[in-house]
Amino acid sequence: MSYQLHPLIDNGISKGDSNKSGGKLYCKCSGSGHVEVTLGSNVAFNHACGCSKCWKPDNALFSVVGVVPVDKVSVTANENKLQVVDKSAVILRHACKDCGVHMYGRIEQDHPFKGLDFVHAELGDEKGWQEPQFAAFVSSIIETGVDPEKMDDVRSKLQGAGLTTYDCLSPALMDMIATAAAKKAGTFKAK
Template sequence: MSVRLLHPLIQNGLHKGDSNHAGGILACKCTDRPVKVKVSAGIAHNHACGCTKCWKPDGAAFSVVAVAPSESVSIVENGDKLAVVDPSALIQRHACKECGTHMYGPVERDHAFKGLSFIHPELFDNGNWPEPGFVAFVSSVIEGGVDPSEMDGIRAKLKDVGLDPYDCLSPALMDYLATWTAKKNGVLQ
């Protein structure tokens, strides 16, 4: 049984990137006046994501997404082409109005991820960014049109390429979110 395209950069195994990658320039897919965004810091929590909100290459079931400190993310060219996809969403995904590529998505409201911007490292002008470490929201690909009968094969393929599939975030990130909430609510100090 063949498995649909997970993502072009994870389908046949993970490239081994540099965990000390210091950022670079992200570019949208436009050939004329591409939007360029500078990330002047390293990225963290690089992962594949099956949610229906993240930008994915054509035909891919998953995106590849990471975070960087928002203060290290800046528009350097053609920012006039950007628009927020969904102003009510937690992640304010800024996408190119012409090609649809999501360039960055800051979290600005009160949340454990406030101060972080979500980016797609495959858009970097260099390919040495850290490889994804896990897959989040795997079941959500069904909401994006994947037949439920494909899920066993998709999870097996993800494990085969070296990615742990979760139907939420990784355990470490879920612990971080729960700790933030417990501190905010006064349960923990």
């Protein structure tokens, strides 16, 4: 193919290990200068994201990002190298000042996903992280410069890799957001 979706997707997705209970993530700085984040659980809702805000490896059109409870995330080396990319975003993405890799994204404001941190498990040198489950914000890759005429091809490649494509989040995640909104609005109907 003339473009890369993501290294974890282009060559066929490998299943994760359901017993995996965490591991370490490293930024791309070499030697002892890397930022290290230790996760105390596997990622959940791991997915490809085409939005312009999520960190992507070189030449990839998509990010792969999943969530971990905030209390399972700790920065275990070189935390002083982290800075927030965009303080006005919902997800405060903490990136390495030197290599630019996003080590974790945290939500501080009131939001249905508050309490979950967004991480890129591919930054770990260990295998077994949950494999990508779906592709989100697919149309957003146009905003990063992809020719709109390539979209059918991109979607069929994602689907061929086993990823259902969405132009926002998956139905399960959109339902969680709408449920929180309904509770706020007073329109929520419990079963």
